[in-house]
Amino acid sequence: MANEDDALEHERASWKPSPGLAVAVSDPVRTPDLPPHRERMTDKDPAAMKRAVRTVYTLFYLSVAGSIWAVAAYMLFPIESGSIVDIRYNNLFVGLGIALALLAIGIGAIHWSKAVMSDKEFVEPRHATRGRDSVREAAVQVFDDANEESGFGRRTMIRNSLIAALAASVVPGITLFRGLAPENSPENPHGGDPVYLLSHTMWKEGSRLAHDPEGTPIRAADITLGSAVHVIPEELAELHHDEGYLEEKAKAIVLLMRMPPEDIIESPERADWSYDGIVAYSKVCTHVGCPVALYEQQTHHLLCPCHQSQFDVSDGAKVIFGPAARPLPQLPITVDDEGYLIARSDFTEPVGPSFWERH
Template identity: 45%
Template structure:
């Protein structure tokens, strides 16, 4: 059977739209597009919303300091007044900014229907230039440049939101003060094995050996009660943990003033890495290197725990040792520098 010309598909024009244009309804202007009074009224409403947002941000800060928490909290309707006030104020501040932005877009920003074709590949330079032009046009259509009342009130509301953020930083905890600069180590305090809690004599440590240690005070009692327990114990242990290593005295290069900080080749260093505070005990006997398992910082314990590799910026603090009257290893005094990671105030 022959095919007639009428049954042949029509050839699509080269520049025809990939999908037939369904057409758009006639554009309906908004009241603010045709009524200047309505436009000004909307502008004032949006600025008011931004202003109220700023007010709630201030009330958040006021509530933080006014309502009591802790042992004698302020209660409203059976709930902690502080939590209720902080939640309501911060929520309202964010909500009002959102409502103001929506009203701005619906009532005052450019209201024009547009059609954009999809591109199967990267845009050409001309298209990119057009995109920048369209972006600038959008900024102009938003009216932010010619509506200083809305612009300034929005910036004020967003700026006020920084106040709750600053205040909430206080809840990260009290400033440490000089707590990071000191540990429980003190003159004459014995070094004990951190597993058995037994004191250590120099002759019990072999060359090349590493022992994880801690201060004996953790095992002492006062009136039958331990000196440290619970959270206080864990905090003290986190700073006071040490490692003991023994090397040939001829391999050690002590820093000036530290010639008598070791005992027969036995040195004691903080176990806490000076990078981000990971505990270290990966010991290479032949090289005298101590490796951090977290980020591979490497310290040469024969050379004052100097950093020879990795991100750590400081040597491990050294605890000076001596032997007490009973022949056990004890500290000469506390570390002479803060242990653990570096921080801004650390000199």
């Protein structure tokens, strides 16, 4: 064995590439550190190869079926109905369909590479590429050889089923996008206008600020320095089991914070939007809509956990770091005769991500 290894090393040391771009040597490589190449069953038995090919394209067509089922489940269990059962089944069956589609593509591709594609190792000597016509022709030959070895051009059932599976796998995602905003209808003429939808929430003049989710009104005297409280309109808690509750809550959620009044930098037009150091800002990040709820009481910074946008609550919730495009909308607040915190009005600008600003 030692003499054989020495002979291989001597052969490698004495080898020199021939002029021009070398192509693959026809003899398989024999690596001393590995056992001799062992043929697969599909290499020795044509029937086994046919079974492997059938398995691969069956998996790809199974992926197509998974994609179609995800689209069908999205329509069979519409989340717009507001039913918790429909929402649960929508998430379950759409997720299972997409998972099946992607898993079948992955397993099929792996089985294709392991059982159908060429399984022999070859030496391919190389030298510096010079961009000559012969080099370009050799590069084309490499692609032709790779196509022949993979069987992509020759095995039409595998190729066509893979293309169908990949094309179908994006259909569920496209279908899901239609639910991002409701369409215009006689009952909802502004349904397709995101600016209108995000400019109007359940907050109105006199709405009491209440704890989320129980709906208990909040007294200004109960808010301590450095605290951060999750807030919803008091009226929203009464709609907990009604249709549209989640949509209204998604727009109306607020974070209430208290800091020393002298730390607040207020513009003249917002001089009466806070109360004794208490400020209220939308929790919906202006980047992609994640809940902004990580408050640093020493720096008065709010952090979005999704993409690390930071907002300075003491200075109008301005963006000081991250991809958010604009400050968090501020909810004007004051107190009523009983000392409860109330809203002066709705938000004066749209809440949520700024995608609607792109035309």
